[in-house]
Amino acid sequence: xxxxxxxxxxxxLIRWACVLGLVALPMMVWSVITPTVWPxxxxxxxxxxxxxxxxxxxxxxxxxxxxxxxxxxxxxxxREPDAAEQGES
Amino acid sequence: MAQVxxxxxxxxxxxxxxxxxxxxxxxxRPPLPRARMWLLLGLGVFPIGxxxxxxxxxxxxxxxxxxxxxxxxxxxxxxxxxxxxxxSLAAIHAxxxxxxxxxxxxxxxxxxxxxxxMTKLGGMKHVYYYLTEYHDMPLEQSKHDIRIAKPLPNENCxxxxxxxxxxxxxxxxxxxxxxxxxxxxxSCASPGCHGYAHPVTKLGKxxxxxxxxx
Numbered sequence: 643x644x645x646x647x648x649x650x651x652x653x654x655l656i657r658w659a660c661v662l663g664l665v666a667l668p669m670m671v672w673s674v675i676t677p678t679v680w681p682x683x684x685x686x687x688x689x690x691x692x693x694x695x696x697x698x699x700x701x702x703x704x705x706x707x708x709x710x711x712x713x714x715x716x717x718x719x720x721r722e723p724d725a726a727e728q729g730e731s
Numbered sequence: 732m733a734q735v736x737x738x739x740x741x742x743x744x745x746x747x748x749x750x751x752x753x754x755x756x757x758x759x760r761p762p763l764p765r766a767r768m769w770l771l772l773g774l775g776v777f778p779i780g781x782x783x784x785x786x787x788x789x790x791x792x793x794x795x796x797x798x799x800x801x802x803x804x805x806x807x808x809x810x811x812x813x814x815x816x817x818x819s820l821a822a823i824h825a826x827x828x829x830x831x832x833x834x835x836x837x838x839x840x841x842x843x844x845x846x847x848x849m850t851k852l853g854g855m856k857h858v859y860y861y862l863t864e865y866h867d868m869p870l871e872q873s874k875h876d877i878r879i880a881k882p883l884p885n886e887n888c889x890x891x892x893x894x895x896x897x898x899x900x901x902x903x904x905x906x907x908x909x910x911x912x913x914x915x916x917x918s919c920a921s922p923g924c925h926g927y928a929h930p931v932t933k934l935g936k937x938x939x940x941x942x943x944x945x
Contacts, residue, residue, distance in 0.1 A: 652763055653760075653763060656756070656763065656766075656770065657757065659770075659774055660753040660756055660757050660770075660773070660774070661757070663749060663750075663753050663773065663774050663778055664750060664753050664754070666778065667746040667749055667750050667778060667781060668746075670742065670746060670778075670781055670782050670785040671742060671743055671746045671781070671785065673785055673788070673789045673792070674735060674739040674742050674743060674784075674785050674788045674789070675735065675739075675743075677788070677789065677792030677793075677795065677797065677798055678797070678798060678801035679798065679801050679802060679858065679861075682789045682792055682793060682798070683858065685785055685786075685789055686786065686789055689782070689785075690782055693778050693782055696774055696778070697774050697775055697778065697779070699774075700770055700771070700774040700775065703763070704767065707763065707764075
């Protein structure tokens with residue numbers, strides 16, 4: 643079965659990434675300004691999770707827009723199978 | 732607001748740079764190919780820098796007495812440590828520059844190769860207990876009910892106070908209980924010796940009523 647990501651516009655994904663980034667950044671800075679239990683816990687867990695998600699969205703857009711996956715597939719399709727691969731099959 | 736060290740300022744500055752880039756992008760909405768490099772800074776480089784430095788700052792903060800005392804059940808311990816008049820073992824160590832504001836961590840951390848990780852795991856257990864059991868507990872009850880999970884090992888004391896120094900051995904009680912101290916069967920912080928470390932939390936459970944510490 644082929645799993646496919648819902649095709650969202652790049653612009654929209656980037657806007658979401660920006661919003662998530664803007665949510666995550668204050669959480670991380672909060673722990674620096676108020677280093678008590680809750681701010682530190684929130685920064686190290688929720689803040690970082692949201693921040694990572696925002697960066698992942700950006701990477702998805704870049705990879706998709708630059709056609710990196712398609713290029714890699716194209717290269718693999720055009721490549722002659724080497725001796726080791728032939729031996730396996 | 733706590734005193735922010737230079738690592739903290741790097742974290743704040745990175746976060747501000749990232750936020751400015753992200754807000755400008757949301758407001759101006761430039762075409763993506765042109766904005767890609769700016770977004771790499773705003774969504775990647777600066778936030779990762781901010782998160783990394785905030786982590787370092789956060790981990791350092793978890794070693795401070797302010798952090799330990801931020802759960803209400805630990806307030807009496809922290810206040811006692813900060814009291815310049817207190818003669819408790821904890822307060823005496825807090826007045827020592829070696830420990831200072833990190834005196835909780837200095838005595839209660841696990842020493843050894845994986846000490847840092849084990850201490851942090853233990854800290855997470857404390858947070859769990861606080862959330863599930865102690866969050867709404869009245870202070871007076873907490874002073875009575877909350878006790879250390881496992882006795883403080885003498886190794887923690889011996890990390891600074893060697894039991895091989897002639898001066899230490901010249902004290903009669905030390906010499907007579909040397910093996911018991913080293914194998915941990917007698918605690919340095921027991922009431923007959925140098926304890927209790929936190930007498931302020933002993934409400935007659937351990938201490939006799941007359942002559943009990945405040």
